[in-house]
Amino acid sequence: MSFNKDNQKTDPALRRLRKRLGMAREAVKEEDFSEKQKLLQLSEISLVLDNYDDIFSDFDPRHYRQRALSDDLLVELKRATKEKTPGSVEIHFLIPLEQRKTDTENIIRKRLKEHFNRHYNSAKHEERSAERTGIIMVIIGAILSVVAAVYGVPLASESLSSKILLVLLEPAAWFLVWEGANRIFDAIKEYKEELKFNEKLSKAEVVFTAY
Numbered sequence: 001m002s003f004n005k006d007n008q009k010t011d012p013a014l015r016r017l018r019k020r021l022g023m024a025r026e027a028v029k030e031e032d033f034s035e036k037q038k039l040l041q042l043s044e045i046s047l048v049l050d051n052y053d054d055i056f057s058d059f060d061p062r063h064y065r066q067r068a069l070s071d072d073l074l075v076e077l078k079r080a081t082k083e084k085t086p087g088s089v090e091i092h093f094l095i096p097l098e099q100r101k102t103d104t105e106n107i108i109r110k111r112l113k114e115h116f117n118r119h120y121n122s123a124k125h126e127e128r129s130a131e132r133t134g135i136i137m138v139i140i141g142a143i144l145s146v147v148a149a150v151y152g153v154p155l156a157s158e159s160l161s162s163k164i165l166l167v168l169l170e171p172a173a174w175f176l177v178w179e180g181a182n183r184i185f186d187a188i189k190e191y192k193e194e195l196k197f198n199e200k201l202s203k204a205e206v207v208f209t210a211y
Contacts (some may be wrong), residue, residue, distance in 0.1 A: 045080040045204075046092040047073070048211075051099050055108060064107050069115055081197055090205045097210035109206045120198035127191040134183030141176025144169055 049055065057068040081089065091112075148169045 045077065045089055046094065047076065049093055049095045049099075051095070052101075052104055052108060055093075055112075064104065064111055067111070069112070077201060078197055081200055088203060088205075089200055090207060091201075092207050092209060094209050094211045100208065100210050105208045112204075112206055113202055116198045116202035116204075120195060120202055123191050123194045123198060127187050127195065130187035130190075131184050134180040134187065137176045137180025137183065139180075141173045141178075141180060144173035144176065148173055 052064070055070060055073055056064065057070050060068045077091070148166065151166075
């Protein structure tokens with residue numbers, strides 16, 4: 001009986017102790033969450049990782065030096081850069097403390113820079129190629145238009161074949177001019193966002209922080 005009485009006497013104390021322990025655990029959780037939120041707000045682009053593999057494609061087994069970047073990462077970076085103000089950006093990766101490896105982070109920084117530089121140069125080459133094609137079309141169209149204007153009257157009085165050639169020459173000239181101009185403007189519009197994105201990310205500072 002005395003044992004049960006002692007238990008009854010200590011039960012309230014145990015309950016208070018357990019309550020305090022529970023409150024302490026909740027406080028630690030809230031503090032950890034608050035600390036993570038502060039870290040996320042420190043930089044312009046902040047992403048939380050479970051490990052370094054989150055940066056790369058799950059289907060590419062190669063080393064980080066050659067491994068393709070994750071599509072999810074690229075989508076998130078594009079979304080984030082559109083919401084940021086113009087100028088340089090900082091990519092802030094939050095990763096568990098026990099996962100951090102300085103050598104691996106240096107490799108990833110280099111890999112990210114190479115990826116965005118390569119895609120910027122590729123997009124720039126495609127843009128210039130499309131613009132060059134458009135310019136050539138405009139020049140040829142302009143030449144045909146001049147030819148039609150200069151030889152239009154003499155050809156009109158010549159044979160039927162000359163008249164047919166003149167009829168075809170003028171529309172062809174205008175088509176080449178307008179289509180070439182459209183290609184130039186479409187190329188500028190099409191590659192503008194991609195060039196802006198890759199140029200900005202190629203110059204971004206990549207920071208890893210433990211949480």
